[in-house]
Amino acid sequence: MALEALEAEVKSIVRRAVQVLRDYAATQGWGQDDYRIYVYPNLDWNRLQLILVARALPRKDYLANYNAVCDFIEERLKDDPWLKHAIGVVLRTFDQVEQGGLYAIPRSYLDADDL
Amino acid sequence: MPAKGEFTKSGATRADLEAAWQDRLAEAQSLLAAGHYAWAIATALYALEIRLKVLVCKKLDLEELPKAFEIHDLESLLLLAGLSRRIDRRGARAVRANWENILPVARELNEIRYQPAGKWTASQAAALFEQLSDPTNGVLSWLSKHSKQR
Numbered sequence: 001m002a003l004e005a006l007e008a009e010v011k012s013i014v015r016r017a018v019q020v021l022r023d024y025a026a027t028q029g030w031g032q033d034d035y036r037i038y039v040y041p042n043l044d045w046n047r048l049q050l051i052l053v054a055r056a057l058p059r060k061d062y063l064a065n066y067n068a069v070c071d072f073i074e075e076r077l078k079d080d081p082w083l084k085h086a087i088g089v090v091l092r093t094f095d096q097v098e099q100g101g102l103y104a105i106p107r108s109y110l111d112a113d114d115l
Numbered sequence: 116m117p118a119k120g121e122f123t124k125s126g127a128t129r130a131d132l133e134a135a136w137q138d139r140l141a142e143a144q145s146l147l148a149a150g151h152y153a154w155a156i157a158t159a160l161y162a163l164e165i166r167l168k169v170l171v172c173k174k175l176d177l178e179e180l181p182k183a184f185e186i187h188d189l190e191s192l193l194l195l196a197g198l199s200r201r202i203d204r205r206g207a208r209a210v211r212a213n214w215e216n217i218l219p220v221a222r223e224l225n226e227i228r229y230q231p232a233g234k235w236t237a238s239q240a241a242a243l244f245e246q247l248s249d250p251t252n253g254v255l256s257w258l259s260k261h262s263k264q265r
Binding site: 040042045046047049051062063066067070085088089090099100101102103104105106107108109 | 152153156188190191194200203208209211212214215216218219220222223226230234235236239240242243
């Protein structure tokens, strides 16, 4: 998906969602090099998927990490139920992405740093 | 927007789809057992797509899937099946975690054809099958539960 193809309104929604994850990263004490965010806007169907890739995930298992991120998103977007419902999150580590295969970042996802 | 007439042009029958998703899942399990991980993953994802199409037919009380719904986007199919809000409920969070994990690879399903088998490992395939078939929180298990409830 080309970044230029995103309309201004879509970009604004995507940026807001990305910022929520950046805020989450800040609460974990992660610096800019400790994580990356990728985005797949599927707004024709009211969905926006984000992949958060971190150097390491702090909790014991995937679900515990996922719950922590979802709780943060729900709290941060409690006044925006549309966006709260639209966002889906996948968590990865740099090592997993390096493995590729199932964990590769699909080409159709945008790097949030380019937004 | 579907072309004129697409909602009245019928595609596969619900009965065929019902049999097909179970066939694809069985084939995926055979491929997994044989160590063909990339195709095991791809075939399991086809099973999920077809399973969702059965649920769309059920939700809309149709014996044949309209051509317009012969789409491959899983999020769209979940919505058409009437389950997109249900999976967002707090009690379904573990299922949603599995569902979200499946979506990126499902979006690139066609790309698997062009990738060497070595990129797909046994542990990755096992992870995907657990996301799909775990009896408590697997996506297919959850869909079956909701299919019976409705």
